[in-house]
Amino acid sequence: MAAADIHHRTPEFRALYQRVLIQLKDFVGTKNDVILISSSGTGAMEAAVSNLTSPGDRVLVLTAGKFGERWVSLAKAFGCQVETLSAPYGETFSIEEVRAKLKPDVKAVFMQATETSTGARHCVQSVAALTKEADALLVVDAITGLGTTQFDVDGWGIDVIIGGSQKAVMIPPGLAYCAVSDRAWQRMETTKNPRYYFDLRKERKSAAKGESAYTPAVALIAALGAAFDYIAAGAGGDIVAGRDALIHNAEVVAEMTRAAVQAFGLKLFAPTAPAAAVTAVYAPERTDSGAIVKGFKEQFAGVIANGQGEMKGQLFRIAHLGFFDYLDTIAMIGGLEHVLQPILGRDLLGVGLKAAQQVYAKRRGTSLTQLLESDHRCSCGRPMAECSPTLAVVGA
Amino acid sequence: MAAADIHHRTPEFRALYQRVLIQLKDFVGTKNDVILISSSGTGAMEAAVSNLTSPGDRVLVLTAGKFGERWVSLAKAFGCQVETLSAPYGETFSIEEVRAKLKPDVKAVFMQATETSTGARHCVQSVAALTKEADALLVVDAITGLGTTQFDVDGWGIDVIIGGSQKAVMIPPGLAYCAVSDRAWQRMETTKNPRYYFDLRKERKSAAKGESAYTPAVALIAALGAAFDYIAAGAGGDIVAGRDALIHNAEVVAEMTRAAVQAFGLKLFAPTAPAAAVTAVYAPERTDSGAIVKGFKEQFAGVIANGQGEMKGQLFRIAHLGFFDYLDTIAMIGGLEHVLQPILGRDLLGVGLKAAQQVYAKRRGTSLTQLLESDHRCSCGRPMAECSPTLAVVGA
Numbered sequence: 001m002a003a004a005d006i007h008h009r010t011p012e013f014r015a016l017y018q019r020v021l022i023q024l025k026d027f028v029g030t031k032n033d034v035i036l037i038s039s040s041g042t043g044a045m046e047a048a049v050s051n052l053t054s055p056g057d058r059v060l061v062l063t064a065g066k067f068g069e070r071w072v073s074l075a076k077a078f079g080c081q082v083e084t085l086s087a088p089y090g091e092t093f094s095i096e097e098v099r100a101k102l103k104p105d106v107k108a109v110f111m112q113a114t115e116t117s118t119g120a121r122h123c124v125q126s127v128a129a130l131t132k133e134a135d136a137l138l139v140v141d142a143i144t145g146l147g148t149t150q151f152d153v154d155g156w157g158i159d160v161i162i163g164g165s166q167k168a169v170m171i172p173p174g175l176a177y178c179a180v181s182d183r184a185w186q187r188m189e190t191t192k193n194p195r196y197y198f199d200l201r202k203e204r205k206s207a208a209k210g211e212s213a214y215t216p217a218v219a220l221i222a223a224l225g226a227a228f229d230y231i232a233a234g235a236g237g238d239i240v241a242g243r244d245a246l247i248h249n250a251e252v253v254a255e256m257t258r259a260a261v262q263a264f265g266l267k268l269f270a271p272t273a274p275a276a277a278v279t280a281v282y283a284p285e286r287t288d289s290g291a292i293v294k295g296f297k298e299q300f301a302g303v304i305a306n307g308q309g310e311m312k313g314q315l316f317r318i319a320h321l322g323f324f325d326y327l328d329t330i331a332m333i334g335g336l337e338h339v340l341q342p343i344l345g346r347d348l349l350g351v352g353l354k355a356a357q358q359v360y361a362k363r364r365g366t367s368l369t370q371l372l373e374s375d376h377r378c379s380c381g382r383p384m385a386e387c388s389p390t391l392a393v394v395g396a
Numbered sequence: 397m398a399a400a401d402i403h404h405r406t407p408e409f410r411a412l413y414q415r416v417l418i419q420l421k422d423f424v425g426t427k428n429d430v431i432l433i434s435s436s437g438t439g440a441m442e443a444a445v446s447n448l449t450s451p452g453d454r455v456l457v458l459t460a461g462k463f464g465e466r467w468v469s470l471a472k473a474f475g476c477q478v479e480t481l482s483a484p485y486g487e488t489f490s491i492e493e494v495r496a497k498l499k500p501d502v503k504a505v506f507m508q509a510t511e512t513s514t515g516a517r518h519c520v521q522s523v524a525a526l527t528k529e530a531d532a533l534l535v536v537d538a539i540t541g542l543g544t545t546q547f548d549v550d551g552w553g554i555d556v557i558i559g560g561s562q563k564a565v566m567i568p569p570g571l572a573y574c575a576v577s578d579r580a581w582q583r584m585e586t587t588k589n590p591r592y593y594f595d596l597r598k599e600r601k602s603a604a605k606g607e608s609a610y611t612p613a614v615a616l617i618a619a620l621g622a623a624f625d626y627i628a629a630g631a632g633g634d635i636v637a638g639r640d641a642l643i644h645n646a647e648v649v650a651e652m653t654r655a656a657v658q659a660f661g662l663k664l665f666a667p668t669a670p671a672a673a674v675t676a677v678y679a680p681e682r683t684d685s686g687a688i689v690k691g692f693k694e695q696f697a698g699v700i701a702n703g704q705g706e707m708k709g710q711l712f713r714i715a716h717l718g719f720f721d722y723l724d725t726i727a728m729i730g731g732l733e734h735v736l737q738p739i740l741g742r743d744l745l746g747v748g749l750k751a752a753q754q755v756y757a758k759r760r761g762t763s764l765t766q767l768l769e770s771d772h773r774c775s776c777g778r779p780m781a782e783c784s785p786t787l788a789v790v791g792a
Contacts, residue, residue, distance in 0.1 A: 327731060357734070
């Protein structure tokens, strides 16, 4: 980042920008154009709403947590008639309920791939199978999903999939990106909602010239390119293989974490559909989860997150994004044993660690395909392999 | 470091240099002048030999490893008559043997505080008690000892104690420093060995003006100042308390590591006098320790060191320098279980981790004094508290 103080209307920047846009296609796994926006992920969420809807449009939001509720707020802010299908926090929707709510006049469906606030995974493939046959566009917030979860963006027909810079790609916040389908580009020809900074068609035109429409976060874009180089370097220079290694890592350390906290006798907040991006755990009874977050930070100078909104105090969350790897995860579990032992009042030393070690021993050396084809099941009930196929190399 | 591209004959540099020299006194724990040299630690070892001896001088080297042997080579290179007291690798000397070798014509005694190649600790206090009453100066290589081991430099009468930048102070290699006693400064008035770049009296004169005699490694000096600020910041701004926290950390993680490898059934290379700086462990029978080093690096992208010289292949070494903390140590032990399990052919998962967790649970929250006054014993047989007293605040 420090080396990237270059002007954004120069050949140097254009070369960087074009390279990063190609890397983004590979990372997302799509032939669709990927648009890069200098904003947080919420900016790309707003872009999806403002570019794809007109006031009065009927839209369906699938919500089961804080980020699902953000779709509701955004769609209402842009004058949509919002239908919601809500699942309780920590759970996911039945595909039959989605089918029932997907009336012919629904113009777009908004959902999360993984709900960061609860640690639940939603089955994007199942929803995409419904929207593909309907007039509705499918918009997926995959801000914590990309790089932790497999998507066949073009094969399933995801119209807009959204990512951010600060999650699995491991750079500071400030960039969002979204891959946009032909169907979605066509919709933008007629939609009437106002947009200016987040005008996706304008960004697409500028990108064709190797530029951004407005002054971009140059240093972050350089960092994003460096992050993709790093991800690829770990897999023989292949960014797709590097991304799959990130996903494999997230799947394994998430499973280690679930095994450890269950060995402590704690309950997962999203047991039926746990995401690989983040694990949310109920605090022990009569314990404020803030005490666990604070104890861990004070003793080990490490970060475990509290619950968000009304879940604050009830649960704590452990991230598996980017290169939170085996070593980080084992260390975190070790520290957690010391923090939880006085709260639970029983000997935890080595208990979670052993459970996590056994998971790692079982999963190490597997390919991502083997991992997904093992005993994992998607929230929709199918084997995970069917909902998260290992993708062929796609992209530019 | 990146911000430190300042010229070394300017007020800005002089202010930095003087500040770092004061911090060094606090860190070493001495009222003696501390001389900073732009070289590796071996440069300061050479400075001690070339400044304190004349050709033909009889000197005594206490050696039990590769770095003890370096003293022998250096003293011979400068024409000294070298007496050696050798202990087998992994062991330390009996104080009675040192007393017997310390004839009245011995001009200087050279030793390590902790022998990095074997993980053994030598009792500096016991040797100092002998040299203090003799004509012999005591020179201690504490390159891995400072920041992991307690010394009462002035109280014990250590004439020269040597440290380096890349060990417990956690910055890149390239700087060495040594604290020099009045007795040693006086000796330099008459010694005849040649010295120029490592002329300590010349550096002392320059330091009095806030400068170094030759062009210094400016960026490393800025980094050293920043490292001391960091060490102090963790202890309410008190560099001595920060250093004691480093030593406490090293003692605890070294004990965790010893407990873990012994739980695996492996043998310590220096069981009677283990240093807190580094733990050396025998590889399992019929196993090249290089396979363990390589396996750890390949699987976990972490570094465990092989044995040095003739010990290569026989043992592996784990560092506890600087802020290798609880989290790093637990993670390293977890990884080691996976590397060692197929070699040892039995279930190790959780075995070393549990042993380490129990050590941490016992030691956490103790003060350094409590830790040293507990069940630790020095290699000389006395309680560790007597050989490593917690020092009062000293320095400028």
